[in-house]
Amino acid sequence: MSHKLNQLLDKAELLRNSSSGxxxxxxxxDAVIRFLKKQYGDSSHEVTSFGKIRFYDFYSCIDVVQGDIRENPAKIREMFLKGLETAILYLKNYLADFSEESLTVNIVSGQAVDSDTPDVFVVHGRNDGAKAQVSSYLLKLGLKPIILHEQLNQGQTIIEKFEKHANVKAAIVLFTDDDLGKYRDDEVLEVRARQNVVFEAGYFxxxxGRQNTIILLSSGLKIPSDLQGYVNFELDDRQRWHIDVAKELKGIGFNIDMNKL
Structure with a gap:
């Protein structure tokens, strides 16, 4: 199945200079639709979603000049390329699905997923700056950051979507000062990480395993009591965490060239 999808993707790349007609x-x-129907069913979400991609629409590609209706070649070209890019994105996601399903790995607590995938799941709160820094750094290392909200929903619930993309070799958890909270009898509010961050840290x-889950902590932020004693690295402005994270990822089994840092 992966072979057929790769063939369709290769053909799509060759169609960039083509047109919808x-x-x-x-x-x-037609080949893509036949493939999707065969794999997912005639009325599946995958078939419906692909069918909604617009490669051409007359009313979106015309200009009215002094009462004359004329097709605009630039608009036609732009719409076709946007549709093709969307189709390619869909097919790449379907290919990723098949790759995950083809793995016959027993995941045991404390052991990494037996896979050569470059995926690293990034757990984050509301600090978009920290998320962007870590994502950019992972790309620099030749790895693929998995940011949950950037993945296709495909009709899934949040937990279904999370579980689907959590089959990774490593996770980086960003404990950033996004919330305020306190014990009932305390008077002073303290900065805390988002609850989803704490939950997902425990999940991974x-x-x-602990050895495959890397925690980055905002300066001055207290780590939850259940994780006290857990080695973490500070998200500092001088980005000293870069070396620490690279070493951890290399230890997990990723191919990291420390000489290029």
Whole structure:
């Protein structure tokens, strides 16, 4: 199945200089629909979603000049390329689904997923700056950051979507000062990480093990009591955490060239 998807993706790349009216494009589109129907069913979400992609729409591609209706070649071209990019994105996500399903790995608590995938799940709160820094750094290392809200929903609930993308070799958890809280009898509010961050940290520690879950902590933020004693690295402005994270990822089994840092 992965082979067929790769063939369809390769063909899509060759269609960038084509248009929605050419025989080559129509044949490719029909082949994609046949494949999706065979794999997911005629009325599946995958087939419906692909069918909604617009490669051409007359009313979106016309100009009215002095009462004359004329098609705008630039608009036609732009719409076709946008549709093709969307289709390619869908197919790449379907390919990732098949790759995950093909793994016959028993995931044992405390052990990493037996996979060569470069995926690293990034757990984050509301600090978009920290999220962007970590994501950018992972890309620099040749890895693929998995940010949950950037993945396709595909009709899933949040927990279904989370579980689908949590099959990774490592996770980086960003404990940033997003919330305020206190014990009932205390008077002073303290900065805390978001509750989803604490939950997902525990999830990954249980799923892939402590040694494969890296915690980055905002300066001055207290780590939850259940995680006290857990080695973490400070998210400092001088980015000293870069070396620490690279070493941890290399120890987990990723191919990291320390000489390029």
């Amino acid at each position: 050419t025989p080559e494009f129509k044949a490719w589109k 520690i249980g799923k892939i």
